[in-house]
Amino acid sequence: MIEFRNASVVAASSDAVLLAPTTLALSERRVSVIGANGSGKSTLVRLVNGLAMPTTGSVLVNGRDTRRQASSVRHDVGFLFTDPSSQLIMPTAIEDVALSLRRTIRDKGARTTAALTALDEIGLAGHSHVSVHSLSGGQRQLLALAGVLAVNPSILVADEPTTLLDLRWRAHVDALLDALPVQVIEVTHDLDAAERADRTLFLDGGKVVFDGKPSRAVALYRDLMSSRAEGRADA
Amino acid sequence: MLDAFGVYHPRRTPLHLLPPWVKLIGLALSAVAIFILRGPTWTLVGLVASLAVLASTLPPPRPTLRGLWPIALLTVLMGGYQWFRGDRAGAAEFAADFLAVACLALALTTSTRLDDAVSLLSRAFRPLRHRISPDSVGLVFALTARAIPEITTILGDSADAARARGLAKSPQATLVPAAVRTFGWALGVGEAITARGLADDPEPDSDGETPEDTRGNVEYPRRRPA
Incomplete structure (x- = not known):
């Protein structure tokens, strides 16, 4: 369960409101977050694992305050970035997944076995000793996902995880995310993926302007974007 | 390559x-x-x-x-x-x-293997664990090793971009974008390290045990959201 209690974010340098005070409780298994670039989607989801802190209010994950218990919240919340290249640290796939497990499994043999299992679960076992540089973009995103899932988070936050992928890898990553037995909060520009969620948050100008049924949220988003495009064309 | x-x-x-x-x-x-x-x-x-x-x-x-x-x-x-x-x-x-x-x-x-080097450094710094986090020392070493090919790639890409713009002879056209991209990459890596919890010290749970204590060397079933 993720709770936003009047949480807002104001940029320290410019006083710009990145996220207006927001109160939400997210318990659905799949939540999609949609909106135009700069609408506050990433800011909202970064609050969930303590990557960003609310300027006012608070965010609670499974009853834990992200400000006071950031470390244990991160233990519960995995985060998948758009570009996996900054998420991958070690030179080979198995070493990178093992790095995630270093804090929880001290024994090297057990760690390697667990890392191999995590790679196997997402279909990368055959690439375990391959340099991360020689993996394709889709394989790198899968590897980043394996590193996140290896520590068994109960929530996965994915910030546009398929934006840089081709159609084949996009479908593959989407299918994997859909099948995960954890709560998934996904920021996406892929409206088909957004519609498959149980609930959709539509953000605009740093505010949640719609919260509810995915098909309705997507329709509203399309309408708003169309009207803005027409307005720009008229100008 | x-x-x-x-x-x-x-x-x-x-x-x-x-x-x-x-x-x-x-x-x-x-x-x-x-x-x-x-x-x-x-x-x-x-x-x-x-x-x-x-x-x-x-x-x-x-x-x-x-x-x-x-x-x-x-x-x-x-x-x-x-x-x-x-x-x-x-x-x-x-x-x-x-x-x-x-x-x-x-x-x-x-x-x-980088993993072996990180483990070695973590072990070597364990006697100083009250002053320096041994895992952080290992992580710094891993990041240094990771930065070498990354920065080299960024420099190569920036040089290609400068050539494509007809600015092959301008060091500025290569070095400035390379510096900006390197800075951006470093920020991204820092964020990812935070998100992966690699920079966190194990924090006691409500029952006083650290995650290490409770999870040990066994595999855990996937949890479902409440």
Whole structure:
């Protein structure tokens, strides 16, 4: 369960409101977050694992305050970035997944076995000793996902995880995310993926302007974007 | 594939078979010896021996030779500065010594799994755990090793972009975007490290146990959201 209690974010340098005070409780298994670039989607989801802190209010994950218990919240919340290249640290796939497990499994043999299992679960076992540089973009995103899932988070936050992928890898990553037995909060520009969620948050100008049924949220988003495009064309 | 520069390559050479701690101590002692033993003979012996040690690890030739260029350039710049200051004999000696130590460091990274090196450093710093997080020391080492191919790639991409804009002769057109991208990459990595919880100290749960205590070396079933 993720709770936003009047949480807002104001940029320290410019006083710009990145996220207006927001109160939400997210318990659905799949939540999609949609909106135009700069609408506050990433800011909202970064609050969930303590990557960003609310300027006012608070965010609670499974009853834990992200400000006071950031470390244990991160233990519960995995985060998948758009570009996996900054998420991958070690030179080979198995070493990178093992790095995630270093804090929880001290024994090297057990760690390697667990890392191999995590790679196997997402279909990368055959690439375990391959340099991360020689993996394709889709394989790198899968590897980043394996590193996140290896520590068994109960929530996965994915910030546009398929934006840089081709159609084949996009479908593959989407299918994997859909099948995960954890709560998934996904920021996406892929409206088909957004519609498959149980609930959709539509953000605009740093505010949640719609919260509810995915098909309705997507329709509203399309309408708003169309009207803005027409307005720009008229100008 | 410059990305392969300085990265571990599985081989069965004598250096690959040595324990990481032996190699690390060997590198430290050799580096000290190279800089302490003065004179052209010792300098030449140090450089040739270091090149031989590097060659004995059988690194992939093309990326290694291409990757050595920036190091050679840095060597020339530093040696050139000393030459400019009037110390001609010292300049040549310093440049050769620097290159020798760089070759030994490369021999270490190409023959040692990064995971093993990180574990070794974490173990070595465990006695100081009340002052420095041993895992953080290992992570810093891993990041340093990760940064080498990344920055090299960024420099290559920036040079290509400068050429595409017809600015091949402008160092600014390459270096400024490369610096900005490197900074952006570093920020992204920092964020990812935070998100992965790699920078966190284990935090006691409500029952007073750390995650390590409760999870141990067993696999856990996937949890479902409440």
